[in-house]
Amino acid sequence: MKILVAVKMVTDPNVKVRALTDGTGPDLASVKMAMNPFDEIAVEEAVRLKEAGLATEIVAVSIGPAKASDTLRTALAMGADRGILIRADQAVEPLAVAKLLRAVADEEAPDLVLTGKQAIDDDSNQTGQMLAALLGWGQATFASRVKLGDGTLEVTREVDGGLQTIGLSLPAVVTADLRLNEPRYASLPNIMKAKKKPIAEKSPADYGVSLEPRLRVIRVEEPPTRQAGIKVGSAAELVQRLHNEAGVL
């Protein structure tokens, strides 16, 4: 059983990203980059399935600039076996990502594709669903529990009303939500070992996929900032102000 896990290099989730003053895009000049936190959870789940003897090989794939190989190295240090870097220096829309991942899945024939439910940079929450659609596979998004059986999968999903459990036959696409697991920190020996694991470098053209964007970005801007209000001295003052000033009580 082979698992393909898709990982994206994004801005550090603790950094408040600002817009460029000319409104053309986010200012990423000196922002620290990291693996998308949801993708880290996907990698961790794949590694746990391998450690449990349920998976034999984990292939990590990333689409991005040369520096995205750092993200793949992190996945390899966590326990993935090898990496594929599809080099793209521009931003790639989820639809094109899904098409590239479909081409990789056609080549690699995984039984399961794992990825994060959403990337914390563009917040699209689309790629996993699009990939499942293009492959004609079943999907289980927002997974908080994954139980692998013989050619089947039972996934508990975080939904608006609580939890929903569904069954799927393999192959399938699963996208990870926050409570699926807590990703490990790679140990130093594993980080060293990961340096020797292979990363194949590819281009979108190798897969015949166009990265031509479908959406035109007209502008980006920061939303109006909220100003800090006042500090109140007591619960009584708070209630009085919420009633008299704010009119919400």
Place this chain on the structure above:
Amino acid sequence: MTTLILAEHQDNHLDEATAKAVTAARRIGGDVHLLIAGKDCRPAAEAAARIEGVAKVLLADDDGLANRLAEPVAALILSLAGGYDVLAAPATSTAKNIMPRVAALLDVMQISDVIAVGEDGQYQRPIYAGNIIQTVASDDPKQVLTIRASAFPAAGQGGSAPIETVALPDSPRLSSFVGNELSESARPELGGARIIVSGGRALGSAENFDNVLAPLADSLGAAIGASRAAVDAGYVSNDLQVGQTGKIVAPDLYIACGISGAIQHLAGMKDSKIIVAINKDPEAPIFQIADYGLVADLFEAIPELKSEIEAKESA
């Protein structure tokens, strides 16, 4: 220009997010149709027909649509897509699961989480946890959108649209429903609540959510929310999480209790009309966006606040 909206509903009940998505669709212009997909869902279709500005309701009532699994609902929408320029849905967990599947099969790039509809087919959407607003236009022949319900007022009542039944096309069964563990609560839904009382990790336990925070919420008729840290710690269930990847809310009053104000939490609530923060740490980032801050110990301030509110109400 005609828009088809995949309605959010529970078969016998239509969610308010649907009427909010109708408002967004009417701003796009042209006719608005609603699709009710489910099992024994005629009551939801009847409620949908009463929303002002809806020209037609399509009702797909089929065993294969029970629980609205992504694959059959996407196949249904695809079978209807030919008649529409825009396919939209409120950005609920159901639609977020289904709509990208539809978009990919139409070879269209979806626009997620639309918060404003502009002229000339322009849409605004938040990126980077709402720290940046992106304005985009689509060059695709059709548009697939999810709509952030909290950004639009609900369309009114008083419509009487015809209900037309549509059939679920044959499609391979790729997933099956096993079970639901849905949270039962007599409190208002987070998405539609006028007041939300939200708790963070500082509450310390599930018992404190029940015994300290819940009485305050009940005295206000408020919904209960939580930070990611509180959900991760197991104090409350996942469906109460407010934030970038949880629920996005914009109530009249949001009372954050023991929440520090991480970027991903602010992304879910910073459009609230009035924000109150109660935290014992005067440096907590939540105070930078709060209209009213109270630096105090939660376990003293919350019960005090509750009795002040009750005193005011009985006055």
